[in-house]
Amino acid sequence: MEGDVVQMGAYIGAGLACTGMGGAAVGVGHVVGNYLSGALRNPSAAGGQIATMFIGIAFSEALGIFSFLVALLLMFAV
Amino acid sequence: MAAESKAAEGAELVFHPMDQFIVKPLFGDGTVNFFTITNVTLWMALTVLAIAGLMVIGTSRRATVPGRMQSIAELAYGFIRKMVEDVAGKDAVPYFPYIMTLFMFIVFSNFLGLLPAAFTTTSHIAVTAVMAVAVFVSVTVIGFVKNGTGFLGLFWIGAAPLPLRPILALIEVISYFVRPVSHSIRLAGNMMAGHAVIKVFAAFAPMVLISLGIGVVVTPLSILAITAIYALETLVAFIQAYVFTILTCVYLKDALHPHH
Amino acid sequence: MATDTTSGAHQAVSACLNEYGGAIGMPQLCGEWFGNQIFWLVVTLLAIFIILSKIALPRIAGVLADRQGAISNDLARAEDLRAEAVEVEKKYEKALSDARAEAQTIIAETKSEIKSQIDDEMASADAEIAVKAAESEKAISEIKAGAIDSVIEVAGDVARDLISAMGAQADRNQVETAVANRMKGRIK
Numbered sequence: 001m002e003g004d005v006v007q008m009g010a011y012i013g014a015g016l017a018c019t020g021m022g023g024a025a026v027g028v029g030h031v032v033g034n035y036l037s038g039a040l041r042n043p044s045a046a047g048g049q050i051a052t053m054f055i056g057i058a059f060s061e062a063l064g065i066f067s068f069l070v071a072l073l074l075m076f077a078v
Numbered sequence: 079m080a081a082e083s084k085a086a087e088g089a090e091l092v093f094h095p096m097d098q099f100i101v102k103p104l105f106g107d108g109t110v111n112f113f114t115i116t117n118v119t120l121w122m123a124l125t126v127l128a129i130a131g132l133m134v135i136g137t138s139r140r141a142t143v144p145g146r147m148q149s150i151a152e153l154a155y156g157f158i159r160k161m162v163e164d165v166a167g168k169d170a171v172p173y174f175p176y177i178m179t180l181f182m183f184i185v186f187s188n189f190l191g192l193l194p195a196a197f198t199t200t201s202h203i204a205v206t207a208v209m210a211v212a213v214f215v216s217v218t219v220i221g222f223v224k225n226g227t228g229f230l231g232l233f234w235i236g237a238a239p240l241p242l243r244p245i246l247a248l249i250e251v252i253s254y255f256v257r258p259v260s261h262s263i264r265l266a267g268n269m270m271a272g273h274a275v276i277k278v279f280a281a282f283a284p285m286v287l288i289s290l291g292i293g294v295v296v297t298p299l300s301i302l303a304i305t306a307i308y309a310l311e312t313l314v315a316f317i318q319a320y321v322f323t324i325l326t327c328v329y330l331k332d333a334l335h336p337h338h
Numbered sequence: 339m340a341t342d343t344t345s346g347a348h349q350a351v352s353a354c355l356n357e358y359g360g361a362i363g364m365p366q367l368c369g370e371w372f373g374n375q376i377f378w379l380v381v382t383l384l385a386i387f388i389i390l391s392k393i394a395l396p397r398i399a400g401v402l403a404d405r406q407g408a409i410s411n412d413l414a415r416a417e418d419l420r421a422e423a424v425e426v427e428k429k430y431e432k433a434l435s436d437a438r439a440e441a442q443t444i445i446a447e448t449k450s451e452i453k454s455q456i457d458d459e460m461a462s463a464d465a466e467i468a469v470k471a472a473e474s475e476k477a478i479s480e481i482k483a484g485a486i487d488s489v490i491e492v493a494g495d496v497a498r499d500l501i502s503a504m505g506a507q508a509d510r511n512q513v514e515t516a517v518a519n520r521m522k523g524r525i526k
Contacts, residue, residue, distance in 0.1 A: 094360055094361070096361045096363075096364055096365055097359075097360050097361050097365075099361065099364070099365035099366060100354075100355065100359075100360075100361050100365045101365065101368075101371040101374060101375065102359075109352060109370075110352065110370060110371050110374050111373075111374065112373045112374055112377050113374075113377065114374055116374055116378075118374060118375050118378050118379075119378045122378050122379065122381075122382040123382070125382060125386075126382055126385045126386055126389070129386055129389065129390070130389050133389065133390060133393075133394035133395075133398070134389060134393050134394050134397075137394065137397050137398055137401065140397065140400070140401050140404075141401075142401070142404060142405050142408050144401070148401070151394070151398060152398055152401070152402065155395065155398045155399075155402070156402075174395075175387065175390055175391040175395055176387070178390055178395065179383060179386045179387040179390055179391075180383075182386060182390065183382065183383060183386050199375070199379070201366070202365075202366050202371075202375055203366045203367070204366070204371070204372045204375040204376055204379075205375055205376075205379050208376050208379055208380070209379075209383075266366065270366065
């Protein structure tokens with residue numbers, strides 16, 4: 001393996017950054033799960049909140065994408 | 079990447095997950111200038127053609143009882159129109175064509191990008207950032223034109239206790255200016271991530287050619303994984319277009335009705 | 339990594355590509371491609387916007403409005419037809435009730451006619467029967483009277499024979515009177 005310490009550090013950092021995606025996964029699961037439990041309690045109000053749920057998913061997922069981006073930047077751009 | 083230098087040697091797994099995002103000229107090998115016709119041009123043109131095919135040719139019969147294409151066009155129209163009216167309010171209807179343009183472009187780019195050997199224009203930050211900044215600037219301008227300085231009430235939350243308001247205002251201002259960043263990176267990141275992951279799995283697929291013993295296990299698994307990720311990406315392609323559009327509507331609502 | 343390319347004497351067409359045409363770093367961050375992408379994006383968005391706002395959206399809005407109009411027209415026509423149907427039904431009900439009433443009157447008339455006829459017949463039959471009964475009664479009473487006379491006569495004869503058998507001379511008138519006295523009150 002050729003390479004240097006900086007490259008090694010970058011790859012390790014990229015791997016560590018990927019753990020952030022787990023947080024996003026937990027967040028998305030939380031949003032959808034809570035939506036579902038609320039929807040099962042009150043199905044008549046569920047339809048109107050789908051858009052809100054997707055906005056929540058988008059926000060929490062964006063953070064996972066940020067960590068993915070950090071990983072990519074470490075791998076390819078540093 | 080280190081692997082790139084070995085690309086020509088054959089008999090090795092070749093990882094080029096990012097090569098699919100390279101912008102290259104369609105004709106000749108010259109440098110990419112401002113007006114060069116590149117694969118970006120090709121796939122954006124295909125997007126325009128597909129949208130024209132669906133929305134113009136598909137509806138050319140103007141049938142009262144719609145056919146398949148016309149149904150889809152009407153569905154898209156009704157979907158975005160309802161979203162604009164529900165999320166941004168009735169007074170946002172004049173901006174409906176702009177939002178429809180964004181939605182149609184993103185959704186068709188995402189889906190065309192899923193074709194094998196396609197180039198995904200929305201996976202580039204340059205593209206999504208232009209759209210996000212355009213949304214950000216126009217929403218801010220609309221907010222100030224419609225509400226004057228009252229638009230700043232968006233940052234000054236009257237419902238909060240007075241000592242807390244400056245802090246909240248700071249947070250609100252920061253989150254307001256982060257909007258275009260997250261707005262653009264969300265879309266580009268999602269598209270890039272999915273395509274890169276598919277590519278990584280695709281790089282594992284020819285394992286059977288290198289080592290039969292490992293390949294028997296790895297090759298079917300990676301093909302299965304490609305299929306699964308592809309299905310997920312089909313979902314993501316639509317959801318990200320939806321999310322981009324609905325966030326645009328949310329921002330527009332903030333501009334039109336800054337008082338919560 | 340970016341260091342891979344700068345060393346060789348290869349002819350890279352772009353600072354973002356290595357000698358094999360592979361990407362160096364993330365193609366998304368290659369600044370020299372931004373202008374091209376942004377230019378074509380703006381062109382594309384303008385084209386889509388013009389297509390949508392000039393042709394597609396008004397057309398779809400028109401189609402939807404037409405459909406809405408057609409649906410409300412059809413609904414109005416259906417409403418008219420329904421009213422017509424209700425009208426017809428009312429007429430039918432009226433005709434039916436009229437017919438029922440007529441039938442009722444006809445039945446009543448027929449009934450009374452039959453009743454009077456029956457009454458007449460009954461009356462005449464009763465009269466006839468009464469006449470017949472009177473005749474029969476008269477005949478019966480005649481027969482009865484005849485029978486009593488013959489009984490008295492026979493009784494007188496028998497009494498006279500009995501008396502003569504006992505050797506006495508019976509006076510005809512006496513015997514008859516005695517028999518008549520005896521019979522009085524027994525035969526009506």
